[in-house]
Amino acid sequence: MKKILLFTLLLVFVSSIFAQKLSVLIDYKSYCTSTGAPYLEISSFVNGQTVIYAPTDKGKFEAEVRITVQAFQSDSLVGKLDYILVSEQFEDSIAATKPDFGNFQNLQLPNGEYLLQFSVHDIHAATKPIYFADIAVLNYSHDKVSISDISLYRNMSREPKGDIFDKYGFSLEPLFYGFVPESMYTLPFSCEIYNTDKLAEKEQLTIKSYITCFENNMMPYPEARHTAQVPAKSVIVAFGEIGIFKLPSGNYNLIVDVFSKDSVLLATNSFFFQRSNPTIKLHLEDFSAVNVKSTFVDQFKDSIQLLEYVRFLYPISTPVEREFYSARMMHLIPLEILQKFFYAFWLKRDPINPENAWTAYLAKIKHVDKEFGCKIIQGYRTDRGRVYLQYGPPNSIFESPFDSHSYPYEIWHYYYCVDQSNVKFIFWNTDLVSNDYELLHSDKRGEMQDPFWQIKVTQRKTPIFNFEERTPESYFGGNPKDDWFNHR
Numbered sequence: 001m002k003k004i005l006l007f008t009l010l011l012v013f014v015s016s017i018f019a020q021k022l023s024v025l026i027d028y029k030s031y032c033t034s035t036g037a038p039y040l041e042i043s044s045f046v047n048g049q050t051v052i053y054a055p056t057d058k059g060k061f062e063a064e065v066r067i068t069v070q071a072f073q074s075d076s077l078v079g080k081l082d083y084i085l086v087s088e089q090f091e092d093s094i095a096a097t098k099p100d101f102g103n104f105q106n107l108q109l110p111n112g113e114y115l116l117q118f119s120v121h122d123i124h125a126a127t128k129p130i131y132f133a134d135i136a137v138l139n140y141s142h143d144k145v146s147i148s149d150i151s152l153y154r155n156m157s158r159e160p161k162g163d164i165f166d167k168y169g170f171s172l173e174p175l176f177y178g179f180v181p182e183s184m185y186t187l188p189f190s191c192e193i194y195n196t197d198k199l200a201e202k203e204q205l206t207i208k209s210y211i212t213c214f215e216n217n218m219m220p221y222p223e224a225r226h227t228a229q230v231p232a233k234s235v236i237v238a239f240g241e242i243g244i245f246k247l248p249s250g251n252y253n254l255i256v257d258v259f260s261k262d263s264v265l266l267a268t269n270s271f272f273f274q275r276s277n278p279t280i281k282l283h284l285e286d287f288s289a290v291n292v293k294s295t296f297v298d299q300f301k302d303s304i305q306l307l308e309y310v311r312f313l314y315p316i317s318t319p320v321e322r323e324f325y326s327a328r329m330m331h332l333i334p335l336e337i338l339q340k341f342f343y344a345f346w347l348k349r350d351p352i353n354p355e356n357a358w359t360a361y362l363a364k365i366k367h368v369d370k371e372f373g374c375k376i377i378q379g380y381r382t383d384r385g386r387v388y389l390q391y392g393p394p395n396s397i398f399e400s401p402f403d404s405h406s407y408p409y410e411i412w413h414y415y416y417c418v419d420q421s422n423v424k425f426i427f428w429n430t431d432l433v434s435n436d437y438e439l440l441h442s443d444k445r446g447e448m449q450d451p452f453w454q455i456k457v458t459q460r461k462t463p464i465f466n467f468e469e470r471t472p473e474s475y476f477g478g479n480p481k482d483d484w485f486n487h488r
Contacts, residue, residue, distance in 0.1 A: 045102030214251035250319030
């Protein structure tokens, strides 16, 4: 399924490109036809105010933007789109209002992992094309239930408008950036579900959709869910809408699960998004009603030690909880408030035995400090420490500390990571001295992704390179690439 870029921000691959004035938005989603053929639906939209308008042979003015999409696999070009977006025509080149223009294109590809390279060129501008890249994964079965990428919408209407946003008999205005503004009180979404007609029993299925916090996979509030009953068929178009008025600012996953009538999970997929809702904040008085008497927290009387314990929680805290660390001078917070926050934190995660949850987490803190810490940084503050604390220990770790052409790196592999299977992280050490390896790339949704990680990790001897003038063949090869694809 689709990978997500976090520019410490994002998920769905969305890019804003600026070449002088040019502004273009490109997004892609993976789908599958009713006959089992995977494809990418690529949407491209140009800001009509940021392009050059040239005269046509009819005396009017129009803009043209050429977009090329190339899909590479194993250093070979396996798919390509090359198309031109054309604007409306105008009487002059400086009209005050020029609407955006764009379209949707399909690129059919076999299942697999791809490096997508994009180029965007304003045909009438005296500028070079702009290049950027992303990673896509398509993995659809011919006989097992699977789910397409999930689409979010700014508006969803049952009345088609006769434009390019009409789909499935609806008018669907996409929410391209995976960024949900404060002005949205509900979150409409859709996806396609395949092959349920191939189940042994032609049965009613249950589709459960819900929102979880990216940092800890917990639901932010009980109403953050949607449930529907649908009959089995070859392609199910699933729609939903979840109320998000109470959803605080932060990072979230929208998860879609498909269950059989016997409550067996048949397929799942998720989509990372960010919410801005500054009206909902964390306040110290929110903890005034918390009672810590006779609890395990009641024994914490040393405010300096408790403050350090609270700081330990940062890697697994939600964005709202992180306000507790960043919005005020923590050393001035009274001991009683620190106790209440700490207890409320663990009570929320384990209402039955919060002390056991804290004790288990403290053991992990000690482990990451021993394994990943160094003189200049504590283990829980490192990237490897954060990933370990957030997702647990990996199933395997591949280490490459002595490759003469590469920076030292580690590849962590998880069989299952929260809501996603077969997940990897690559960490690298560019200072060659400390034990502080930084996260370079991951295929975990919501984590940082760098399409050129293979280039960067192998640039130990030649650190200067030009992305625009090289092809994937120039970079790929060598141990990091093989280690990534072969490490299971």
